[in-house]
Amino acid sequence: MSKLYVGLVNTTDRYVPNKLRPLWNHAAGPKTVFFWAPVFKWGLVAAGLSDLRRPADQLSVSQSASLAATGLIWSRYSLVIIPKNYGLFSVNVFVAITQIVQLYRAWDHSRTHK
The missing domain is CATH 1.20.1280 (Monooxygenase)
Structure with a gap:
C-alpha cells in the first residue's frame, strides 16, 4: 500500500467509534x-x-x-x-x-x- 494511504488509515483509525470497529477492521472493510x-x-x-x-x-x-x-x-x-x-x-x-x-x-x- 502507498505511504499516503497507510498514513490516512492510521490517522483515521483513532477516530472510528467502537460501534463501527467491526466494519472498519473487517477483511473487506474500508482499509x-x-x-x-x-x-x-x-x-x-x-x-x-x-x-x-x-x-x-x-x-x-x-x-x-x-x-x-x-x-x-x-x-x-x-x-x-x-x-x-x-x-x-x-x-x-x-x-x-x-x-x-x-x-x-x-x-x-x-x-x-x-
Missing part, C-alpha cells in the same frame, strides 16, 4: 481495496440509471449485454470468495439489473419499430 472497488463501481449503476432517460434507439446492446453479464458473473463470484464481499455482491446485482432493463428497452424498441 482494503475490497471495500473501495465496489464503492466506486456504484458509478456504473448511476450511469445505467441516467441512461433510462436516453431514447431506446440510442442504447448500445453490446455494452448493456456485457455489463449485465459482468454484473451476474461478479455477483456469483463475490459470494464464493473468502471473505464474502456483500458490498461487491450488491453493486453487481444493481449493475446487472440496470443493464437488463436497458436490454429490455432496446429489445422492446426493436420489436415495436420494425
Whole structure:
C-alpha cells in the first residue's frame, strides 16, 4: 500500500467509534481495496440509471449485454470468495439489473419499430 494511504488509515483509525470497529477492521472493510472497488463501481449503476432517460434507439446492446453479464458473473463470484464481499455482491446485482432493463428497452424498441 502507498505511504499516503497507510498514513490516512492510521490517522483515521483513532477516530472510528467502537460501534463501527467491526466494519472498519473487517477483511473487506474500508482499509482494503475490497471495500473501495465496489464503492466506486456504484458509478456504473448511476450511469445505467441516467441512461433510462436516453431514447431506446440510442442504447448500445453490446455494452448493456456485457455489463449485465459482468454484473451476474461478479455477483456469483463475490459470494464464493473468502471473505464474502456483500458490498461487491450488491453493486453487481444493481449493475446487472440496470443493464437488463436497458436490454429490455432496446429489445422492446426493436420489436415495436420494425
